[in-house]
Amino acid sequence: DGGITQSPKYLFRKEGQNVTLSCEQNLNHDAMYWYRQDPGQGLRLIYYSQIVNDFQKGDIAEGYSVSREKKESFPLTVTSAQKNPTAFYLCASSIPQGTNYGYTFGSGTRLTVV
């Protein structure tokens, strides 16, 4: 079955460390997205990519970095510069505009800084 795989499901990080969250899709979708979900704040866009080797900052990109070297993969690095990294991170993908437009989400990674 096609879908989005996020790994790991739970991740613990020490303060001052960088950590990379994996997101892989086999849906042949062009666009991929990273959102951060916090209680009471909904989903906020971190980065998105509409094509390989290109990506744009979302609303809360500070302290995060991404790469898009392959269509299937869009890893997110949470750097030590991110002041409050403990959150639930969601990856999504979508096809371009059209009547079938909409996101498919992964199951998420819960990051905790200890």
Next chain:
Amino acid sequence: AQSVSQHNHHVILSEAASLELGCNYSYGGTVNLFWYVQYPGQHLQLLLKYFSGDPLVKGIKGFEAEFIKSKFSFNLRKPSVQWSDTAEYFCAVNLWEGARTTDKLIFGTGTRLQVFP
């Protein structure tokens, strides 16, 4: 900046009660509208979406939503809720700028629904 407001943060209902969750957006142009649901321990999934045409949209599991352009609203409704509808519900909007959409969704803060038997 464009935004999506969900004023009901936490809704508690008994089974068989009717449900209406509010969603308002702030954008004067053309929009695509979505409702997503996140059941406990599961990933976000699409309930329904509106692109154009009939403003009353029917989705999965008996949910429907009505787009009222003059009120910038896209409220979610269900005539009779079940215990299995306990979940978090997110409204989202995709903006059209010129001849194309921005290809990214703006989400509301979510509404947590608890249904008791």
